Amino acid sequence: xxxxxxxxxxxxxxxxxxxxxxxxxxxxxxxxxxxxxxxxxxxxxxxxxxxxxxxxxxxxxxxxxxxxxxxxxxxxxxxxxxxxxxxxxxxxxxxxxxxxxxxxxxxxxxxxxxxxxxxxxxxxxxxxxxxxxxxxxxxxxxxxxxxxxxxxxxxxxxxxxxxxxxxxxxxxxxxxxxxxxxxxxxxxxxxxxxxxxxxxxxxxxxxxxxxxxxxxxxxxxxxxxxxxxxxxxxxxxxxxxxxxxxxxxxxxxxxxxxxxxxxxxxxxxxxxxxxxxxxxxxxxxxxxxxxxxxxxxxxxxxxxxxxxxxxxxxxxxxxxxxxxxxxxxxxxxxxxxxxxxxxxxxxxxxxxxxxxxxxxxxxxxxxxxxxxxxxxxxxxxxxxxxxxxxxxxxxxxxx
Amino acid sequence: xxxxxxxxxxxxxxxxxxxxxxxxxxxxxxxxxxxxxxxxxxxxxxxxxxxxxxxxxxxxxxxxxxxxxxxxxxxxxxxxxxxxxxxxxxxxxxxxxxxxxxxxxxxxxxxxxxxxxxxxxxxxxxxxxxxxxxxxxxxxxxxxxxxxxxxxxxxxxxxxxx
Numbered sequence: 179x180x181x182x183x184x185x186x187x188x189x190x191x192x193x194x195x196x197x198x199x200x201x202x203x204x205x206x207x208x209x210x211x212x213x214x215x216x217x218x219x220x221x222x223x224x225x226x227x228x229x230x231x232x233x234x235x236x237x238x239x240x241x242x243x244x245x246x247x248x249x250x251x252x253x254x255x256x257x258x259x260x261x262x263x264x265x266x267x268x269x270x271x272x273x274x275x276x277x278x279x280x281x282x283x284x285x286x287x288x289x290x291x292x293x294x295x296x297x298x299x300x301x302x303x304x305x306x307x308x309x310x311x312x313x314x315x316x317x318x319x320x321x322x323x324x325x326x327x328x329x330x331x332x333x334x335x336x337x338x339x340x341x342x343x344x345x346x347x348x349x350x351x352x353x354x355x356x357x358x359x360x361x362x363x364x365x366x367x368x369x370x371x372x373x374x375x376x377x378x379x380x381x382x383x384x385x386x387x388x389x390x391x392x393x394x395x396x397x398x399x400x401x402x403x404x405x406x407x408x409x410x411x412x413x414x415x416x417x418x419x420x421x422x423x424x425x426x427x428x429x430x431x432x433x434x435x436x437x438x439x440x441x442x443x444x445x446x447x448x449x450x451x452x453x454x455x456x457x458x459x460x461x462x463x464x465x466x467x468x469x470x471x472x473x474x475x476x477x478x479x480x481x482x483x484x485x486x487x488x489x490x491x492x493x494x495x496x497x498x499x500x501x502x503x504x505x506x507x508x509x510x511x512x513x514x515x516x517x518x519x520x521x522x523x524x525x526x527x528x529x530x531x532x533x534x535x536x537x538x539x540x541x542x543x544x545x546x547x548x549x550x551x552x553x554x555x556x557x558x559x560x561x562x563x564x565x566x567x568x569x570x571x572x573x574x575x576x577x
Numbered sequence: 578x579x580x581x582x583x584x585x586x587x588x589x590x591x592x593x594x595x596x597x598x599x600x601x602x603x604x605x606x607x608x609x610x611x612x613x614x615x616x617x618x619x620x621x622x623x624x625x626x627x628x629x630x631x632x633x634x635x636x637x638x639x640x641x642x643x644x645x646x647x648x649x650x651x652x653x654x655x656x657x658x659x660x661x662x663x664x665x666x667x668x669x670x671x672x673x674x675x676x677x678x679x680x681x682x683x684x685x686x687x688x689x690x691x692x693x694x695x696x697x698x699x700x701x702x703x704x705x706x707x708x709x710x711x712x713x714x715x716x717x718x719x720x721x722x723x724x725x726x727x728x729x730x731x732x733x734x735x736x737x738x739x
Contacts, residue, residue, distance in 0.1 A: 227712060227713065228711075228712060228713040228714065228715070231713040231714065233722060235698075235723060236722055236723055236727075236729060237729070239729070240729050271607055272607070274607075398633050398634060398659075399685055399686045399687065400685075400686050400687050401634060401635055401636070401637075401685065401686075401687030412659065414659055419662050420662070508606055508607060509606075509609075509611070509666075510607055510609060511609060511636075511655055511664065511666060513636070513664075520636065522636060522637065522655070524637075524639055524653065524655070526641055534641070535641045535642075537637075537639040539636060539637040539639070539655070543690065544637070544687070546690075547686070547687060547689060547690050576713060577713075
């Protein structure tokens with residue numbers, strides 16, 4: 179061996195680069211994280227997003243106002259109705275449109291069912307990532323019932339597009355009370371089942387307690403929202419602080435924890451499911467009678483019968499279908515409490531029948547920023563638990 | 578010019594006293610407050626609003642393209658105060674030929690990805706951003722898709738001369 183050959187650097191200063199994703203089961207979508215490892219410790223984590231970018235915001239600009247609703251379904255494919263709701267609330271704010279109570283209450287009931295759906299998928303996949311297979315199967319069993327309810331209302335299991343500007347697409351189907359009532363009667367005992375499997379489980383506790391801690395100041399600085407920030411001790415819920423769609427008429431608690439670790443986030447989301455059941459029960463018990471669409475003939479399609487018999491209704495129908503309706507110029511920032519955090523639509527109208535700009539401030543994008551500081555300095559085995567507790571949907575991140 | 582309603586707001590008064598000349602215009606519409614800020618002052622204004630007016634959260638940064646009007650780009654900052662349960666929108670208007678503005682990443686780290694997104698999709702440059710590169714589009718993408726002069730269905734791809 180010659181003396182001129184460079185000696186390899188000492189082992190302690192070398193790090194290994196590991197590619198996690200883009201196709202990795204625990205990223206639930208297409209997320210790539212470039213991990214730099216020192217032994218088993220993560221030194222640096224560089225997320226790469228954009229694999230699912232479909233240009234939805236650009237697409238919105240060439241659709242009429244009502245045609246945007248189906249696009250919002252496709253942003254977060256686990257919480258379609260929440261996205262529908264946020265968009266229609268924004269447009270209704272621009273239009274200054276009064277929505278009848280029945281539609282508002284239906285919206286509350288269905289978005290809470292959506293929250294259950296989203297939390298069930300989160301719980302199931304989070305548990306399977308950490309190694310608890312059976313919880314996943316139980317969660318998807320209940321999710322199936324929820325998807326059947328969505329299908330009953332809208333005809334679609336996932337891409338519902340049930341909320342429209344001006345109200346609902348259709349009135350509630352016959353027998354909806356039985357389907358929803360049966361589900362929420364049984365559901366609390368199902369949550370007990372999940373908790374039996376996890377909450378006291380020593381393996382689960384070892385994998386989640388004290389893991390992924392992040393101080394509250396960092397969370398606020400990074401713009402983290404939703405269950406994540408409530409698990410750090412802030413009782414901030416947009417349903418309470420800026421009530422929309424009659425949420426102020428419902429009684430429910432905002433669960434919080436102060437530990438700000440993976441286990442606290444788990445507890446907050448489990449309690450949120452219990453609170454959602456209460457909201458759904460209240461919505462069912464007090465469901466107002468009356469119209470399910472606003473009295474706005476220039477915006478809401480006329481009834482089929484009227485359209486066939488009345489000249490005026492036919493004209494409105496033709497106008498709405500061919501060119502859509504015009505929305506007064508202006509800009510709004512409508513925020514709602516999405517299952518994952520703050521969902522906000524920034525909508526700009528220039529007075530025409532198409533949106534000038536629709537920006538979606540999605541909770542997954544906002545929360546995923548916290549991944550890098552959360553992972554750095556931790557063990558690689560904990561990264562899976564941390565990612566699961568962030569609860570992101572890549573469609574929601576990339577739009 | 579500011580309306581009487583805006584002039585009475587304590588945030589507006591405090592900001593006007595601390596950063597004179599920063600507020601160019603403002604309006605209160607549909608329950609939302611918008612203040613137009615002079616672009617060179619945006620970082621100072623944000624720092625002031627966060628430190629003294631309790632706007633601890635940056636909800637998001639986005640932009641609109643008003644092509645072919647000038648100033649072409651409007652960069653929007655949505656601020657949120659948890660204590661006062663108040664939201665505030667800051668707007669900065671930038672010219673089409675040199676859309677450059679200071680980054681607010683030193684005020685809120687949350688601005689990191691939002692500013693990269695605006696850079697990626699609109700081509701607005703944020704001075705002082707430590708990692709200003711594309712975030713949603715591929716690194717070798719040409720153009721900025723959310724600009725109004727970018728075709729909705731993209732540019733024709735030249736496969737033959739790839």
